[in-house]
Amino acid sequence: MKNVLKSLSFLMVLGGLIFISSCGDDDGGIIIDDDGGGSFTVADGFYIAGVSGSDTTIANAYLLADAQVEGDGFAPTPRDEHKASYIYLSSGSYIFAEVDEQNIVSVEGGASAVVDSVGAWAEGYTYVEVESNGASFSVSEDGVYHVIYDGQNDEAFIVRVNSWGVIGGAVYESACVSNGFNADVDLETVSESAEGSTWSGTGIILRDDQFKFRYNNSWTIGEYKSFTNLGESLTVMVPGGANIQNAEDGIYDITLAMDADGAFSATLTRTGDAEECTFDPDNFPWGIIGSGTQGTETTAGWGDDKDLIYVGQNEGVDTWLGVFPIAGGTADNEFKFRTDGTWATKLIPNSTTYTDNTGNITDNADSNGDGSWFLADGASGFIYVKITTSDQGGSWNIEFSDAEFQVIGEGSPVGNWEAGNGIAMTYNDDLASATLASGSYTTAGWKIFVNQSFDYNVGGSLDGTTALEFNNSTFNLDAAGDYSVTISTADGGVTYTASATQN
Incomplete structure (x- = not known):
């Protein structure tokens, strides 16, 4: 089934359309005469169509697929009247057209504007306020576009795909530094055409962890969050799909390919071994302990460590987080941090840089060799603790904030x-x-x-x-x-x- 209409003419008249139809076939499509004298079938569906001749002739058209959006827990979720496809478009004027039962039953266009400098979308996109029989909108340059139509909001996004990147816990900038799911390693554009497009990168460090592909350094677009990322598997890639698991540490060449129908696949070619990272966050299971901490009779105070949660590495910074109720008062309610329930590795005021966002944290490092932290009298409450290292354990920082x-x-x-x-x-x-x-x-x-x-x-x-x-x-x-x-x-x-x- 082809997704392209050729030389299908129609007239837009006040109050409606003059429908153009032709002989049907078994699957209910329209049979369109090809320039070469043959014919092909076009399926019913919703299309973005290039127009010419004062917007009265469809020069070509591309089928938009039903698309999902980000729902609870970032899961792909169906949305009525939401359609999207990746398409190579030539510069020119476009409208939307719906084909149903061998008729063009609707034509939509509308006022458009180029939007830029909006959060992650500083590179810009065309936003269309869609209306029935609206004017055509323009695409300024040839290239791959993500075309998103939302019938519930009567709007469309025509987004130029300027770059694809690979992102995730598996992707490392150096032996020990991963940007996690917050920053991409960009792929270079190799080719773009109506027959297919390719992006690639070489010498990329991947660890035994998960990753995805996304374009223009963003996860979604629109208030209903249409996906701008690909996951699930290398052979059948799905917008918003699950993270892809990389099985083996190494240095890789990565290629992302889009075929003529807008379907994606990727290949990973391992070219060498990745440099070993000797820093292991699992060796630093930070916990808080002290007479100011709360809990049961056996876990409160100095009875037991209360572990923080290691949340991963972002732009080279490893982070542990915790929210703990702490009793105020400097007389008896102190606390410190250590790893694995021993004092072999510890964080104490006289050797640790810390930031107090609460305005109520004090320490006694001047009068006590190791020193402890305290909450001021009357300041009992829940404290948000953030422990970080940006040099693989060479130095440590603690940030204290009131937790809400x-x-x-x-x-x-x-x-x-x-x-x-x-x-x-x-x-x-x-x-x-x-x-x-x-x-x-x-x-x-x-x-x-x-x-x-x-x-x-x-x-x-x-x-x-x-x-x-x-x-x-x-x-x-x-x-x-x-x-x-x-x-x-x-x-x-x-x-x-x-x-x-x-x-």
């Missing part, structure tokens, strides 16, 4: 996933829990995160006993309604549980 739990997500009272929009929970007097007493929830997913950022987020069960999952599951209620939601810790911040009670 917030609910976020489509199913929460916020109604969206935009960081910065979270609704704060109120701490209870037990120095162990926080509650949002009332809010309207749906059955869609939501989470609890800290300080308006997804760096530290939890989800999972709302049974009040099962430990929550870090940076993984969402919460989902069985029925919509007004709920009181509480997050709690019984072990001083090592694990958290959550419960929801309908009001």
Whole structure:
């Protein structure tokens, strides 16, 4: 089945269209005369069409596929009237046309504008406000485009694919430095044409970890988040698909290819061994310990370490995070950090750089050889701890901030996933829990995160006993309604549980 219409003419007239049809065939398509005297069948569907002759003649057209958008937990999710395809377009004027039962049943265009300097989209794209029988819009240069049409919002994005990159925990800039899922290693454009396009890179370090491909250094576009990344597998790549697992450390040549129908595949060719990295984050299981920490009788104070969570490496910085309830008062409530439950490797005030964003952290390094940290009298509360190293353990930094739990997500009272929009929970007097007493929830997913950022987020069960999952599951209620939601810790911040009670 071809996806190109040739020389299919129509007239746009006030109040509707003059339909052009031809003899049908078994699959209900339109048979179009080819320039060479033959014919081919065009399927029913929705097309972006190049126009000429005062917008009255379709010169060529390309089928747009039904497309999914980012849903709960970043999962691909169906959206009605949402279509997208990767297409090589020549410069010129375009409209959208729908073919149904051997007729062109609608033509859409509209006012367009080139949008630039918008967040990750500084390279620009064409935005079209779509309307029936609207004017054609322009494509300024030949090349590969991501064409996205959304019938629910009556809008379209015509995005020039300026670059493809590879990104993920598997992708390393040097032996020990990975940008994680925050920065790309760009591939070079080898060729672009209507027959197919290719991008490639050489000498790229890949570790035994996961990665994806994305274009123009961004994950999604539009308020409904149409995917701008590819995953799932190297042979059958899916927009927004699962991360791809690389099996073996090494140096690789990487090629990404798009065929004439906009389908992608990739090849990895291992060309050598990657330099060994001697730094292993697993050797630094940082924990907080001290008389100021909370928990059960056996875990509070100096009874046990409360581990932080290693969250990975971003732009060469390895990071551990934790949220811990700490009692205030410098007399008896001190705390320090160490690894693996021993003092062989420790972080103490007189040898560690630290930043206090709370305004309530003090230390006694001047009067005590090692020194400890304290919260000021009357400042008991939950503290967000961030431990980092940018030189593979050569030096360490600690950042202390007041921790605020917030609910976020489509199913929460916020109604969206935009960081910065979270609704704060109120701490209870037990120095162990926080509650949002009332809010309207749906059955869609939501989470609890800290300080308006997804760096530290939890989800999972709302049974009040099962430990929550870090940076993984969402919460989902069985029925919509007004709920009181509480997050709690019984072990001083090592694990958290959550419960929801309908009001």
